[in-house]
Amino acid sequence: MKHISRIFLWALLLVLPIIFSACGPTAISTRASTSQPANPDVILATTTSTQDSGLLDVLIPLFEAETGYKVKTVAVGTGQALKMGEEGNADVLLVHAPKSEEEFMANGFGKDRVPVMHNDFIIVGPESDPAGIKDIISVLDAMKAIYNAGSLFVSRGDDSGTNKKELDLWSKAEIDSQGQSWYLESGQGMGATLTIASEKGAYTLTDRGTFLAQKENLNLVIFLEGDPPLLNPYHVITVNPEKWQKANYDGAIAFYNFLTMPETQKVISEFGVEQFGEPLFFPDAE
Numbered sequence: 014m015k016h017i018s019r020i021f022l023w024a025l026l027l028v029l030p031i032i033f034s035a036c037g038p039t040a041i042s043t044r045a046s047t048s049q050p051a052n053p054d055v056i057l058a059t060t061t062s063t064q065d066s067g068l069l070d071v072l073i074p075l076f077e078a079e080t081g082y083k084v085k086t087v088a089v090g091t092g093q094a095l096k097m098g099e100e101g102n103a104d105v106l107l108v109h110a111p112k113s114e115e116e117f118m119a120n121g122f123g124k125d126r127v128p129v130m131h132n133d134f135i136i137v138g139p140e141s142d143p144a145g146i147k148d149i150i151s152v153l154d155a156m157k158a159i160y161n162a163g164s165l166f167v168s169r170g171d172d173s174g175t176n177k178k179e180l181d182l183w184s185k186a187e188i189d190s191q192g193q194s195w196y197l198e199s200g201q202g203m204g205a206t207l208t209i210a211s212e213k214g215a216y217t218l219t220d221r222g223t224f225l226a227q228k229e230n231l232n233l234v235i236f237l238e239g240d241p242p243l244l245n246p247y248h249v250i251t252v253n254p255e256k257w258q259k260a261n262y263d264g265a266i267a268f269y270n271f272l273t274m275p276e277t278q279k280v281i282s283e284f285g286v287e288q289f290g291e292p293l294f295f296p297d298a299e
Contacts, residue, residue, distance in 0.1 A: 050264060054083055055084050055268060056102070057105055057268065061089065061203050066226045068284055069086060072280065080267050082267060090175075091108040091177065092174075094106050095110070099117070101252065101260060108250065109248070111246060112177075121253055122252065124255070126249070127248060127273055129273065129298055130294040130296050131246040131297055132220055132294045132295065134220055135219060136238075137210070137216065137224060137235050137236060139215070140234050142236065150240065152242055153185055153186040156186040157186050157188065165214065166195060167209050168206075169201065169203065173202075203223040207227055210233060211230075211231040221293065222293035225289045247297075249272050252265060282294075282296045
């Protein structure tokens with residue numbers, strides 16, 4: 014009997030580590046995927062700022078590991094991202110042009126929309142500051158100073174959220190920038206536009222996140238920040254499956270929920286702090 018008990022004890026000691034090894038991660042990882050999605054492919058249409066800042070390089074792998082979905086990211090201007098949603102060529106959007114987003118929802122192209130995060134726009138330019146804007150605190154006054162000096166300004170010119178904001182600022186400053194000799198349109202994303210501005214010694218409007226992520230390679234400095242019109246909010250929007258039956262709504266709502274859950278919002282709040290000494294985005298989901 015003692016011999017049998019001893020064999021049982023040794024067997025138990027051998028088996029327990031295997032049991033705990035197999036069960037341990039599942040027990041402590043409450044966010045892990047429990048099953049493979051029926052349709053694992055999700056198309057995300059988003060702005061280049063989320064890509065160029067490096068934020069998606071952190072968030073997408075987390076989402077994929079925790080849910081089993083595979084994300085195809087298409088980083089374009091917000092206008093193009095919304096167009097993809099309108100045409101049923103995306104499942105979920107992460108964009109930053111509130112007025113255009115509201116029109117998108119009003120026209121029935123989006124099903125769910127919620128704030129995710131925000132940062133702000135800033136005006137950057139060459140340290141020599143040819144337009145003399147370094148002491149100006151109003152973004153509209155800064156735009157007028159750039160216009161009056163005829164200083165070179167590089168626009169994205171790509172119907173992105175940043176481009177929409179820039180054009181709105183010129184309009185509010187009562188300036189027609191189109192066709193002016195000092196006004197250049199890159200037709201490219203934020204990272205490329207910053208590089209062009211740096212090479213040409215020009216001013217540009219940029220989101221803070223992309224600038225901070227790339228500033229070591231740029232000969233540009235921040236001249237204007239903190240003015241209320243420069244707030245830059247981001248929303249996640251699911252494409253309406255009633256408009257487009259092929260839309261992967263299950264995958265879209267999974268990504269929507271992932272971005273707004275407290276753990277992900279914490280990741281967003283900490284992104285950039287270690288490298289730049291400040292966050293590149295601030296969480297907004299309630």
